[in-house]
Amino acid sequence: MAYKKDTICVQGGYRPKSGESRIPPVVQSTTFFYEKTQDMADLFDLKADGYFYTRLANPTVAAFEGKVAELEGGVAGIGCASGMAATTLMAFTLCGAGDNIVSSSAIYGGTFNLFAVTLPKLGVETRFFDPDAPAGEIEKLVDGRTKLIFGETVANPAIKILDFEKIAGIARKHGVLFAVDNTLATPVLCRPFEWGANLVIHSTSKYIDGHAAALGGMIVDGGNFAFKGNARYPAFNEPDESYHGLVYADLPAAQFATKCRAQMMRDMGAMMSPQNAFLSWLGCDTLALRMERHSSNAKRVAAFLAAHPKIDWVWHASLPENKYHKLAERYLPDGQGGMLSFGIRGDVKQAARFMEGLKLITQETHVADVRSCVLHPASTTHRQLTKAELEEAGVPENLVRLSVGIEAPEDIIADLEQALAKV
Ligand code: PLP
Numbered sequence: 418m419a420y421k422k423d424t425i426c427v428q429g430g431y432r433p434k435s436g437e438s439r440i441p442p443v444v445q446s447t448t449f450f451y452e453k454t455q456d457m458a459d460l461f462d463l464k465a466d467g468y469f470y471t472r473l474a475n476p477t478v479a480a481f482e483g484k485v486a487e488l489e490g491g492v493a494g495i496g497c498a499s500g501m502a503a504t505t506l507m508a509f510t511l512c513g514a515g516d517n518i519v520s521s522s523a524i525y526g527g528t529f530n531l532f533a534v535t536l537p538k539l540g541v542e543t544r545f546f547d548p549d550a551p552a553g554e555i556e557k558l559v560d561g562r563t564k565l566i567f568g569e570t571v572a573n574p575a576i577k578i579l580d581f582e583k584i585a586g587i588a589r590k591h592g593v594l595f596a597v598d599n600t601l602a603t604p605v606l607c608r609p610f611e612w613g614a615n616l617v618i619h620s621t622s623k624y625i626d627g628h629a630a631a632l633g634g635m636i637v638d639g640g641n642f643a644f645k646g647n648a649r650y651p652a653f654n655e656p657d658e659s660y661h662g663l664v665y666a667d668l669p670a671a672q673f674a675t676k677c678r679a680q681m682m683r684d685m686g687a688m689m690s691p692q693n694a695f696l697s698w699l700g701c702d703t704l705a706l707r708m709e710r711h712s713s714n715a716k717r718v719a720a721f722l723a724a725h726p727k728i729d730w731v732w733h734a735s736l737p738e739n740k741y742h743k744l745a746e747r748y749l750p751d752g753q754g755g756m757l758s759f760g761i762r763g764d765v766k767q768a769a770r771f772m773e774g775l776k777l778i779t780q781e782t783h784v785a786d787v788r789s790c791v792l793h794p795a796s797t798t799h800r801q802l803t804k805a806e807l808e809e810a811g812v813p814e815n816l817v818r819l820s821v822g823i824e825a826p827e828d829i830i831a832d833l834e835q836a837l838a839k840v
Pocket of ligand 1: 525632634
């Protein structure tokens, strides 16, 4: 029986057998014991399921992987040390020198940097597109060496909503894998596999953990991409000599996840720690409840700010006048999440005065946990970008990013009001 998301948040990923602990134990061990050499050989050959070394798999991490994969409706999850580790592993699993990624330019600053600066040093090019551009224009960027089309459901910090069907249509037409960073929507508000995505990435450090307690990342394999016979992906169709000649496209399921774990996690070692998996698993229990409150609080805060004379503009898709309102009605009908951005009238100094005047809401690099916080991206997360790149990423210099928490909405609004009075 397929359970609803609220139920999976609480019950997913771990079912104890009689006499076992009700929640997953923290299996704080690097390695696992076997009596028979053959048992271990079968694990290495992927003929059996089990654990032999925590860099590749661990029972606590597996419980968390199972919960997020189930929530997304995918076939397998891979717990990573951070969201950036997940995105990096995804890129390495698909791309080699000479290949390219076609990516929305409205993405998290760290991901932008990975794609625009770090991967090109290894011979992987990224071609950025404006997510609002017509399909025909975006499609021109795809060529025979494109391995991945990438976007964010709710772009951080531009709060743009991805037009899934437009991008999925291009990906399907060209037989290219479509991956989505679903961090700021979470599977509670949007499930990208239902709209044509093939892979989902999460920084679980955000809403999924929800308490600013554990760094983590997740790759979820949708199991819905045809690698077999697709000439674009020779690495999936030819024997992997580093893994006993395995042909990943011949596997019955989870072809991407298997290659990613067996090859890339083995070589790069960016695994999630059991302790972080435990904390994230626990945090995820309340994800559905929290996303409801984050969304309703942000909707009230957005309406308050939009009506305030000292505010230039507000971006949150709950606002009827917002450019992405229609897309949000389609892809995020149950709430648009707690992230919003706005511009203070005046210059950067006014923005700083406002932020320093806040008493309840704190200045942090983090977003998307239970406590409200603010950030000025141009001087922090996006400071490595030039002014032109900031514009391209949709992050004006006077933009303040507000992550609305689950406190009483009246208290959040009162804090904003008193800080705006100081501007
Ligand atoms: N993706 C998005 C949308 C993010 O907001 C972030 C971090 O802020 C990341 C990825 C990177 O995740 P992490 O900080 O866990 O490496």
